[in-house]
Amino acid sequence: MAILVTGGLGYIGSHTVVELLNNGFDVVIVDDLSNSERFILKNIEEITGKKPVFYPFDLKRKELLNQVFEAHQIDGCINFAAYKAVGESQEKPIDYYENNLFSLINILQEFKARDISNFIFSSSCTVYGQADVMPIDENTPLKMPESVYGKTKQMGEEILIDFAKAYQRKISLLRYFNPIGAHPTAKIGELPVGVPYNLVPYVMQTAAGVREKLNIWGNDYPTVDGTAVRDYIYVVDLAKAHVAALKRLMEMEPEKTVIDTYNLGTGKGSSVLEVVKAFERANNVEIPYQICERREGDITIAYANADKAERELNWKSETSLEDALKTTWEWQKYLDSRN
Template identity: 80%
Template sequence: MTILVTGGLGYIGSHTVVELLNEGFDVVIVDDLSNSEKFILNNIEEVAGRKPVFYPFDLKRRDLLKQLLDAHQIDGCINFAAFKAVGESQEKPVDYYENNLFSLINLLQEFKERNISNFIFSSSCTVYGQADEMPIDENTPLKTPESSYGKTKQMGEEILMDFAKAHHKKISLLRYFNPIGAHPSAKLGELPIGIPNNLIPYVTQTAAGIREKLSVWGDDYPTPDGTAIRDYIYVVDLAKAHVAALKKLMSETSDTVIDIYNLGTGKGSSVLEVVNAFEAANNVKVPYQICDRRAGDITVAYANADKAERELGWKADTSLEEALRTTWNWQKYLESRN
């Protein structure tokens, strides 16, 4: 079985490629390297013992996608290819709509023409907006997301559901919460280009002295310590969920399947709780400053992931502290390469 992984050299994509290879799948990666670097491909081979096929192009180039699909018999796709920074999406909304939706539509057009099914979409808890109740399960009503990034994920889900119904395809929408951590080998992890947009890379770069201070966006939220609360899930746990979802799709006898799963730990942690846990886990200090709230951010979000455990046999079981230890090891690895 050969799986196309778009954005496969990115953060979650690279970890998922390793898990696919470990499970015996062959993998073809498409990645334009806008959120990664080429050395990740070699590191995947070091970790998994096998090297995936790699194509460096932008999925908005449908002509190049056609050439790839002519050359390989693809049995399914896991689509990670997307711009992903909430704050940046508020500043560059048109770029986000163009990149995240045009690439998805090109994939679906080709899958329709070639009669390929088994499509997994990298979605996000942002499709729920600020939910009225916690924890968030799959029946929680969707709201218009606060950010353009979140809107592209919600639109992507709607496109895929219409696609599955009209063309009898099997799809899985994976709504994940906040991925953190790095591979235990310290050879794969989150690789921010420029100034990090996500919390954990900024924490590690601040602890390493690359950044002077961590910016904590708001301390006036209605939470115990005033900072926003998220559900932080270890990236390797998350990668394994993609493989479980893929296996389920491939085992389905119906020609039309729409699976939706929340992927999280079921526990919320505030920004300051994460900072304190990182300091305790790694015996380092993280200087920080309180800043105004960031546009597009919500107050609190954490998952009910019981459905994934029930139907996929999957559960996130890595502690916050262990995940934060791996991310510090990854930061030290990056420094050793320089």
């Protein structure tokens, strides 16, 4: 069975490709390399002993996407192709709307024309905005997200729900919290372009001396230490959830409307300062930091109730925060060895 993985050389995408290959799926990757590099493809092959098919182009190019579907019998899609930085999305809103939504619509046009089902969407906890109650479960009311990035994820979900209902298709919306870490081989991991917007890559680069200090955006939140709280989930655990969700859809009868929604997280919130201290303990390094003004688009606290995923997908997060942060540091050392 061939699974199309868009953004498959990116951070979460590459880890999911590894899990798909290890589970016997054939994989076709489309990635424009805007947030990844070609060496990841080689490293995926080294990890798995299998080489996925790779097409390096932008999904907004409909004619090239059509050629992929002509060349392969696609049985499903896991869509990671999206710009993903909360802060950047506030600065470049039109770029985010164009990239994140037009690419999704182009894939769905091919699914519609060829009567394909089984679509996994890389969504985000940002669709909940600042939830009123913790932990957040799938019944938590959606709010207008604080960031343009979050808005594109919420709109993407709405597009997919309408698609599934209109054409009797099977979809799974995976709302995950904050992915961290790298593969235990240290051969794939997060590759932020420029200055990282996410916490852990910034911590990693500060520890490596790439950045002079870590910027902590606000210490006046109503939390345990004044810094924002998030649910940090190990990326390999997260990748395994995508495979479990895909298998569930494929086991269901065809020509049936299925709209599954799952929160993917650890169920535990950690503050920014708690993550910094955990990184220091896990890797025996010191992280210099400075407190800055709050960043537009950030919320105060978010952590998951992932009980539904455990019940229906037989999945749960298994890796501790410190163990995940150890893999991050090994990945940074691997990157340093390449330079």
